Amino acid sequence: MDRRDLLRNTIFGGAACAFGPLVLGGCGSSGSSAAASDTLRVMTAQSLSSLDPIWTTAPGTRMFGYLVYDQLIAMDENYNPQPQMAEGWTTEDEGRSYTISLRDGLKFHDGEPVRAQDCVPSIERWMARDSFGQILAQFVDAQEVIDDRSFRILLNRPVLQLPAALAKLSAPACLIMPERLAKTDPAQQVTEAIGSGPYRFMADEWVSGASSAYERFEDYVPRDEPVSGLAGGRIPAIGRIEVSQVSDPSTAMSALMGGEQDYWDVPPHDLIPLLKQDDGIEVNRRTTSSVYYMMQFNHLQPPFDNLALRKAVAMAVDQSQFLASVSAPGSNEACYSYYSCESPYASDVGSELMRETDMEDAKAALAESGYNGEKVILLATMEGPNAGLGQVAEDLFRRLGLNVELVGMDFASITQRRTNRQSVDEGGWSVFLTAWLGDDINNPAVHPMLRGAGEEGYSGWASDPELERLRVQWAVAGTESEQKDIARTIQERAYANVPYVPLGSSRLESAYSKDLTGIFDTPVNVYWNIGKSA
């Protein structure tokens, strides 16, 4: 226990007991339960509002999903799909048929065994929601249950990427739910949390937007392999995990330093130097994936239905300005690839548009674009680590000569507002700023924003049928070099059409108590295998 903690308990505990009995009629025991050493207390700025990790991509729900649910196949640290719930899989018919068998002894939290009959509708529902899943669905002829422990996916052509799709780690990941939950309408939320993952969700203790608690699932059978990325043994090392949503960073920092909390998933970069000074705290780049920032245009409404104007903005963007506002020097990197710069498909193809131009070129391009002073509504989050981006963009637009209005909101409100396709006078929008983890954008199939599906696609509704066709081609390509070529062509098309402007990347760090053991590197913050020494 920290010295400060001790001091507080003695001084304050004593004082409270001195006057407590008079005022409140008794002096109870100290609030810290006996099991404190077996509890991991995690702070995050993300809220857990929905219990359906297939329905929403919200980061708080993804974290919940990985604790409570399990995956058939998981990505190891080298991004190779490895069996997780699956014992393994076999392919027949030149990759037109996959047979997946389940490990022995898997159980859901309600005690029921995990069966193939649960996996099939779970995959079905995931394919309805996820963008990679939707590509996959085009090739799935049927799924057949062979017996309780194995099932077969039949495809109308060979799909090399099927295991990678099922192991997809960005949200929504393909998590397995019991049959009755998996049969929920994909447009409606599942409101129960019965998974087969290492931790059980304590539904009674959930206060949405404030806190949630998890307890070890005693019947969980981890794999024997050592942990590697999200693959390998997911061991529920600690008995209980309590996650609090702390939206005030100063409060969160004091709580971590004072020993009230054990783990802070993403502290703002400005506070990192102070956290590093504390002897009891470890600051670590635990998450192997960088975060990537982007500026998305609304392609349906003026002024950004105008390609020339989108190009003018891309010319004006100086990534270093954006990065300086959200990350510390040395922890960020310009990235002109439409894929994450850690991806095998990363390249600078086509990026001359951004790299070899400056503000003067941009202003000249703007003058020729036919922009007539139409109002630009810019949506950006004003809380959390990305708060600075909005104002940097506003400043850029103003200098460029756009009639910009910054609308600051929280992320949840942006996800709502951006679905509005109307003009800015009718509650619509022109540009929004967002961020994804590198893993969310590392190939054409998972990338949610590198799309050309028009009104059917992601908010922004860029239209480029050829790009959509290339995405599908990529997913079914036979060889790696073929995939690389397709990915390259997609990026060229992207720079020609500018669906969005990449703004660069930065590395995230996590801060936690030095008492924690078993911390391993992972693409996203997950909490299995972590124990406590004290």
Place this chain on the structure above:
Amino acid sequence: MLSYVIRRALLTIPVVAIVAAIVFAMLYFTPGDPALVIAGDQATPAQIERIRVALHLDQPPYVRFFAWIGQFLQGDLGVSVFTGQPVTYMIAQRLEPTLSLVVLAVLISVGVGVPAGVIAAWRQGGTFDKVFVTASTFSFSVPVFITAYGLAYIFATTLGWLPVQGFSPIEDGVGEFISRLIMPAIAISMIYATLIANVTRSSMLDVLGQDYIRTAITKGVPRSQVLFRHALKNAAIPVITVVGNGIGVLIGGTVIIETIFAIPGIGRLTVDAIMHRDYPVIQGVVLLSSIAYVLLNLIVDLTYVVFDPRVRY
């Protein structure tokens, strides 16, 4: 007396109805469609339409308003758009932290404000009174979040005596309960306590100037007895009124303080719900907190009888 109580209680009904109508009307005219939120990013228009029908969003506003009122009278405030939980459950979950905070703040404010006001009035023009008057102008001018950060800086960051976040229920130990609530409670008490103290002072000044008090003093009744038994009882009505009216200030304060100290209460629920446009939650929280406020002031009105024998109904 009984007929007064009934009449007074009946008067609260139109007030609550008006609150309900205002909140409903405001949300009705808000741009943004709850069905879009529920359906999520990748929904098709058909899915959105299905949800809209399920939520009766396709009905005219008056139908929805009366349906909502009807449900409310049966104790049903609907289901949160974001969490899928019943609104009544979400509110019930967060009631304890906020109630604890408000009750503690009222205890502190009355406990400090009333004696300070009495002493200032008794020694009008004296040193204590002068300090009191200056301090009250001062504390009226400090925003609650500044007080909160100031307290957190001194007692948590520098001295390390108190924890800075969270809530610990009273049944888990009084020490922990108080140590987590004391800073937020003091922060939201500042202005409320000053208000109570000021009203106590001026009300006491009125009473102390009256003949029967002078008589009592000349007759040799002990001063403390004169002050607290005779004068304060007669000066109590304005003080009780401000204690009741000022509860609104406290509830407002919780909205900010719960965010700073990460207390899972009603205030934070409200801010989150407003930011997320979670209509059923906003409607429920605003309606219930208004009802609480109206009922509290009803009780305050009725306590006048106890303190002022002249009030007869």
Place this chain on the structure above:
Amino acid sequence: MKMQAISIPSKAKPAKAISLRRRLPGNPKVWVGAAILVCLGLAAAFPGLLGAGDPYLLDVENRLAPVSAAHPLGTDSLGRDLYTLALYGARVSLVVGFACAVLAAILGAFVGLLSASVRWLDPIIMRILDGILAIPAIMFAILLVAVAGGSLQNVIIAVTFIEVPPVARLVRSVALSLRERPFVEAAVAAGSGLPRIIVFYFVPGIMAPLLVQATFIWAAAMMIEAALSFIGAGAPPSTPSWGNIMSAGRSLWQIKPMLIFVPAVMLFVTVMAVNLLGDGLRQWLDPRRKRQRP
């Protein structure tokens, strides 16, 4: 936090018609408050003369810069000059406070007089005011701004809206008590119409309490604006307001306390000046003062 200007009951019933011209303020509080406000007002009107630059100018590479000749108070998290922001913040704060005070006083007086003059409207108006008052003020303000959109104009409208009911109630009670007074009854008996009564008796009668109440609204409005901006529910973040500076500085205050300290002190001094002015005005205009000091 004073979320709503609450009139202190025992002082809220100065029922006499007082001519403002007849007594000049002798209370030093008025002069101290007014002097501070005049200085702040001048600084807010001509920040350029005091060396302020462009409050919108970002310089991200120079963020969180320490105190220097170019930046007397350093820079904020986006490299804006804190000194410049603080001066422009005075403009936003004073404008919001003053606009709310004037608007709420005018609207409140109108509603209050209407309620006091038209008997059949009175119960309806009073119930609506009760309804608005029953909703906790800051909650209501956040809701209004969320519904209407975060702009300075909407913040002013929201704050005005929640401050109108207390003003209307005050005006109504003063007007009602005036109506019972002999000289008003005499005028009515002599055949003066309602408009005449309102203009010649009610309006002069409510001026003093209205003025006092307006200064308290002024102070309350500045605090509410700051609170709304602080939790991110106020004016757009690029607006140089004290609340916005503090909101952005909130996560950085252990690193750069100035980001909270400077706007907090500015806000405190301004609110205090307005409160001093209000207190002084109240003591000067309140005829009960003499009785209280035997």
